[in-house]
Amino acid sequence: MLNTPATTRAAVIHQYAAGVSHISLEERPVTPPGRGEVLIRIAAAPINPSDLAFLAGNYGVRKPLPCVPGFEGGGVVIAVGEGVDPALIGRTAACFAADSDGTWMEVMRTRAAFCFPANAGIDPETAATLLVNPLTALALLDRAVDSQGATPAIAQTAAASALGQMIARLALERGIAAVHIVRRESQVETLRALGAEHVLNSEAETFDHDFRDLSRKLGVRVCFDAVAGDLGARLLRLMPAGSRLIIYGGLGGESVSAAVGDLIFRNKAVEGFWLSSWLRDTAAAARAWSAVQAAAGTTFVTEVRARTALARIGEALADYAQQMSGGKVLIVP
Numbered sequence: 316m317l318n319t320p321a322t323t324r325a326a327v328i329h330q331y332a333a334g335v336s337h338i339s340l341e342e343r344p345v346t347p348p349g350r351g352e353v354l355i356r357i358a359a360a361p362i363n364p365s366d367l368a369f370l371a372g373n374y375g376v377r378k379p380l381p382c383v384p385g386f387e388g389g390g391v392v393i394a395v396g397e398g399v400d401p402a403l404i405g406r407t408a409a410c411f412a413a414d415s416d417g418t419w420m421e422v423m424r425t426r427a428a429f430c431f432p433a434n435a436g437i438d439p440e441t442a443a444t445l446l447v448n449p450l451t452a453l454a455l456l457d458r459a460v461d462s463q464g465a466t467p468a469i470a471q472t473a474a475a476s477a478l479g480q481m482i483a484r485l486a487l488e489r490g491i492a493a494v495h496i497v498r499r500e501s502q503v504e505t506l507r508a509l510g511a512e513h514v515l516n517s518e519a520e521t522f523d524h525d526f527r528d529l530s531r532k533l534g535v536r537v538c539f540d541a542v543a544g545d546l547g548a549r550l551l552r553l554m555p556a557g558s559r560l561i562i563y564g565g566l567g568g569e570s571v572s573a574a575v576g577d578l579i580f581r582n583k584a585v586e587g588f589w590l591s592s593w594l595r596d597t598a599a600a601a602r603a604w605s606a607v608q609a610a611a612g613t614t615f616v617t618e619v620r621a622r623t624a625l626a627r628i629g630e631a632l633a634d635y636a637q638q639m640s641g642g643k644v645l646i647v648p
């Protein structure tokens with residue numbers, strides 16, 4: 316066991332509400348790891364869109380209150396419970412929070428199964444953003460494979476997001492034709508700088524016409540959609556017959572309407588993807604973790620635009636909520 320403190324500072328919420336005024340900094344006792352658990356000294360934890368939804372009470376899980384938010388982080392294992400390999404102690408790891416407290420704290424207890432030891436050369440801060448988005452990018456591309464085992468051309472929304480950029484790099488590396496949809500001209504440049512060929516701005520007057528043409532020309536059959544709402548509905552309408560809209564985020568709306576004729580006569584489909592469900596396939600997760608580590612500094616790199624101390628968590632959240640593009644905001648306890 317490495318230096319285990321008696322208490323830890325943590326960002327805590329006592330209620331679910333929109334905004335950031337309900338988050339406070341508190342000192343909490345550190346509970347020793349139980350059977351199958353580890354203690355991790357968190358070095359960095361990102362703020363992701365899922366965290367904002369969780370704080371507002373709009374996410375797929377609600378934890379008993381009060382609780383510490385934060386779904387992923389990176390750090391060093393400082394203690395392990397019964398049944399866990401003691402060789403983990405001292406290892407840098409990426410981690411998910413378990414059902415209890417999350418990563419926005421100095422020392423977090425989680426399930427050993429949610430602790431992914433990193434190869435030498437991956438530092439704790441890099442590890443902090445190597446789970447949620449990289450695993451989702453790989454899993455989404457797996458979901459795009461058709462019944463013949465081929466990956467058709469794809470489209471994606473919110474393409475300038477950290478995750479969207481990973482999908483763009485994977486598509487380029489694998490030779491998959493892709494249409495990247497963003498909502499600002501500066502984001503068109505972000506995608507072009509990665510080498511992406513087909514980038515469309517959904518705010519452009521000609522977008523519907525351009526997307527319809529391009530998706531037919533390239534043979535787009537799958538769209539990964541993090542926006543949903545009106546944009547998701549438009550894309551479903553514009554995509555060719557037989558297309559699938561795979562919704563994995565609700566940045567622009569909580570529902571998507573589909574024309575009955577598209578679903579019945581044109582064989583289009585709307586599906587959902589949630590990493591938490593996908594992670595139940597532990598073998599797939601282990602394979603993906605190896606792939607992520609091998610390309611941690613390239614395909615799965617995440618730009619960081621700010622590092623903020625835990626004590627300034629409110630400012631960090633407000634900053635991120637106001638500007639999501641251009642890099643992640645990391646909490647550094």
Ligand SMILES: NC(=O)c1ccc[n+]([C@@H]2O[C@H](COP(=O)([O-])OP(=O)(O)OC[C@H]3O[C@@H](n4cnc5c(N)ncnc54)[C@H](OP(=O)(O)O)[C@@H]3O)[C@@H](O)[C@H]2O)c1
Nearest residue numbers: 364451475476477478541563564566567588589590639640
């Ligand atoms: N289902 C899952 O298991 C799963 C797993 C991982 C991630 N996700 C989802 O993946 C998405 C991207 O996550 P991330 O961490 O990569 O995000 P990020 O890097 O923090 O960036 C968010 C991006 O979304 C854009 N955006 C925000 N609101 C939008 C709207 N209404 N319409 C269009 N674009 C909008 C932002 O652009 P602006 O600067 O223009 O606002 C920004 O480029 C999120 O929806 C997240 O919840 C889902």
